[in-house]
Amino acid sequence: MMEQRSRDPGMARSPQNQYPAELMRRFELYFQGPSSNKPRVIREVRADSVGKLVTVRGIVTRVSEVKPKMVVATYTCDQCGAETYQPIQSPTFMPLIMCPSQECQTNRSGGRLYLQTRGSKFIKFQEMKMQEHSDQVPVGNIPRSITVLVEGENTRIAQPGDHVSVTGIFLPILRTGFRQVVQ
Secondary structure, eight states, rough: OOOHSSSSSSSSGGGGSSOOOOHHHOOOOOOOOOTTTTTTOGGGGOOOGTSEEEEEEEEEEOOOOOOEEEEEEEETTTEEEEEEEOOOOSSSOOOOOOOOOOOHHHHHHHEEEOOTTTSSSSEEEEEEEOOOHHHHHHHTTOEEEEEEEGGGOOOOOOOOOOOOEEEEEEOOOOOOOOHHHHH
């Protein structure tokens, strides 16, 4: 509010102070594979499927609890009162510390940013572990499994033991720190 009072109405907002599209959006978009596309077995999902829309059939073996995932972080400056928005695309992010507003830059006041959780946007997030059906496993082999990341209104749909057909984009996930060593 202080920023709106101090700035000229004709002036354009800096890119970091503009409202991100993720904050303004009030809908979720889901894709469904074409009806001609047959569901794949988990064993058939390979490197050629990376980045493509894939439909996979299997049994849900494990479901994590639903957790919040930050999509847009909103900060407020303690010196000038400007709001700064940081869209987040990865599972981890580095919070902003110094105010990037024009007022703090010209005055060299070194305003510090504080995270405003009420102004930030969160979505529901859940991890689901799927395993291939027992009839799809070759004799003497161990059933293969795949981790599915579920977001938004698709959370809490499947329970362990459910037979599901999941459509999504197959992507590798880079694990860092201790998780990389464990898996």
